[in-house]
Amino acid sequence: MTQIELSGVQKYFGAVQVIKDLNLKIDDNEFIVLLGQSGCGKTTTLRAIAGLETIDGGDILIDGKPVQHLKAADRDIAMVFQSFSLYPHMSVYENIAFPLRATRKSKAEIDQEVRSVAKTLQITDLLAKKPSALSGGDMQRVAIGRALVRRPKAMLMDEPIGALDAKLREEMRAEIKRLHIKQGSTSIYVTHDQIEAMSLADRIVIMHEGVLQQVGSPDDVYSHPANLFVAQFVGSPVMNVAEASVTEKASAASVTVGDAATGFEFPRALLSKLNGHAGGKLALGIRPEGVIVRHEAADGFLPVETQIVEPLGSFDIVDIKVGSRMLRARTKSGFVSGPGERVFARIDPAQAHFFDVASGRSLGVRL
């Protein structure tokens, strides 16, 4: 039963502020993923919670009690480091037993607990080995075992599988999820890999340059990005973002991308939902699957020319030229033959996002 709360946390390295007023409440048993680009302050946040880094402002509360003045050893939190940090001079058994030796447990108890954790992680036959003799995946299992064995209040994981190769990463991802469901402890997991985040998280916390951008379920951050950063950070291939102007046209609204001659047709409701922002500087965000391409002319479809075609196996990403702008559309593979083809495109209003260019914020338009 562990809740963790960050309230107004600030952290400076010298004059550089790396965590800016971070507020976050993590529920018991929740699996939170901190997602962000390299250098955005994920590790620093994790280390602050663990007690390896002091904070310059705000509170870190564990079960309602401020812990920012407690030493790491007194916070009862376990951490898996990106580098695994298995002690090279100790066997796997000793590594896992090490956290228990800091407690007043008897030898027999320690032995029993080490073996039970080893069994859960299927590393019993590795117990006598030295870390240097292990494969990457096994090292990672041992590192998790060392973190689990103490039954800590919370588990912190800093890109625990970032160093593994792609296939192993997928396996370990599933295993971490399985373990979490089985053991159920409040977990904070740091990664810069959005697929990892999507597949593991109960809630994703997206950070950028030390500022929290959005907290929400994987579906939430994908379908309803709170701002331009999240919109372009989450999802692959990346969401198209283009400056756009919205005008009234007959019985509908028209969204013109950049300097294009004609606009895409949108339901009239857009005008009211934009709520007066229609005149301001707007950005249209549309994921490639929201750009619909067909060969024949049809109502609401604009004639466009294809540019680069990127075959990605199960689908193609086709660049189409709208005015001087490029929009990326997702098509069935082989749908267009190559560059220079004339096709017709439309934007699916239900998948369109509108952002205020000045603030970057989503205008929350859902059609």
Add this chain to the structure above:
Amino acid sequence: MAAVRTSSEIGFNRAAIVAVLVVTIIFLAPIYWIASTAFKPRNLATTIPPTVVFQPEISPFVKLFAKRSQLRSPPTPEEYAAAPWWERVVFNGGEKIVRDGKGEVQWSGYPSRFMNSLIVAITSTVLAVGMGTFTAYGFSRFRVKGEADLLFFILSTRMLPPVVVAIPMFLMYRAVGLNDSHLGLIILYTAFNLSFSVWLMKGFMDEIPKEYEEAALVDGYTRMEAFFKIVLPEAATGIAATAVFCFITAWNEYAFALIMTSRRAQTAPPFIPSQVGSGLPDWTVIAAGTFLFLLPVAIFTFLLRNHLLRGMSFGAIRK
């Protein structure tokens, strides 16, 4: 690496082996000279050209350890027959072993000088490496104000030849009564080695990922415990390498030992050559003393050789 080697590579390899052999011979020649002289009969020690084939003798070592004096007249046959073998070899050289009133054999000056060397070198090495390790850890892990300046200052103590300060040191030591004392030499050697030890250990400490201790901190250990349980075992290689270098420096130090000590705390380096001056020098005895003096460093280095080799390539192979 290519599995197939070209002929030029093979040629290069052979040249390298020859070069290594030549260098090895150059380095081993003086050691051979000392070792062989230490086992030569006295009359063969200074022949020209040098005698290479000879019947090895143990007499130089007997003479090294026992206090001797010149025989006025040869021993009587009874005396000679009653003497143990080690006394006979001294008789054979025209000398006799000095005994006290109770007939106890008197030791020469060498064993006590050797002991002094051991005491001073070991103690100062332990102190220098111990303090160096702690200091290096502090510099490596904590933000120390003026760290670069402090480290430079520490290194600067080695920037002038130590002998430059010999006279002032001698005067100061005399004033506080530290001359000709073990403590005095230990302090001196510790001070000399400390800067070296700090710098070397800092390099090794920097190589130990700080995540190891941080993992231990999170796992419920204090920093002190993390240092002893995690950092020290990881630093073993560095400590061994640093200890060897400090030990060699302290063991071989000559100038200060010569100036600062005379009897009680005199170490072997100033003692051995002092034997040259007394009467006709017996080079075999001097060689025997030098040979024994070489052994502790050789043994120490040999015991730590695995650590040393790893220490040499430390940092080069990781990352």
